[in-house]
Amino acid sequence: MRVLLAPMEGVLDHLMRDLLTKIGGYDLCVTEFVRVVDQLISDRAFLRSCPELTSANAYGCTTQSGTPVRVQLLGQNPSCMADNAAKVIELGSHGIDINFGCPAKTVNRSRGGAVLLKDPDNLYQIVSAVKKAVPQDTIVSAKIRLGYEDKSLAIENAQAIEAAGANELTVHARTKLEGYKPPAHWQWIAKITQHLTIPVIANGDIFTLADAQQCQKVSHCQDIMIGRGALMLPNLARVIKQSSQDKIHAMPWHEVQSLLLNYTECETYGDKSKYYPNRIKQWLKYLKLQYAEAESLFQEVRTLKTAESIINKLQNSTVY
């Protein structure tokens, strides 16, 4: 089985990818989406979303611990998506992932993300343009939801993506209308897999080892992608991967505290005063779903505005 680390805009940046892949269990990371509108994205903008590109060798870019990183593109214009895909592959991305699941109003209004699921031909045109623009051995993957308002096109959409030449497909098992409302409909992923030959990766609501096992069983997928669960429990991928060997336990809170402090060492926040406070608060919101201690820490830092004040609070609350 493979465990993929999900793209999560606003939360899962390269620092988080480094922290989580160092703990282990991940086979691939997908970046936060890079929005493609009508022009070629600059090297600088690609590097901002994926600093790992600087580590690229013949096998593509990786996190510090060696996990491959794939850039995700979100856009509606096939030729512009193709040009940007070719460029980011040249920069060293480990394949291309195409976002057809983003539910954000602003993105959907400009005809990007989940709104494209309303017509399988949209997906076909974009994937085939991207596939043609990159070297033959480049992995092109797509990430979909089960539909926009309903699931009536779920299978057709997946088939269009495969017919266009995609190498793999991730399915977040909910429609755009369902947002993040539980449950994720894993049985729908099984329906999709029956009609495809390419590997399908199951995604949605995998928060524990039991969820992962149940999702694999119901979806008929070996491979899974985890997003919020990875932020709630930093060693979730290892817990899942090593379940058949020595039992790995949930990471204790004092180790999570060290991770929080490691995250403070990021070089990115120095000149961007809001970057670090926003991101650490986002992470704490997920951690508090798993750790009671994170709830009280979140309350303590909630109103703090500077990186320094938050780091001070973290250092004072850390038990060594």
Ligand SMILES: Cc1cc2nc3c(=O)[nH]c(=O)nc-3n(C[C@H](O)[C@H](O)[C@H](O)COP(=O)(O)O)c2cc1C
């Ligand atoms: C804050 C947030 C940001 C997200 N950003 C992206 C994104 O940039 N690209 C994408 O394909 N999916 C994005 N997603 C969706 C996740 O990748 C994933 O499909 C979804 O959260 C369900 O998986 P989970 O239950 O494991 O979190 C985002 C989700 C959240 C909650």
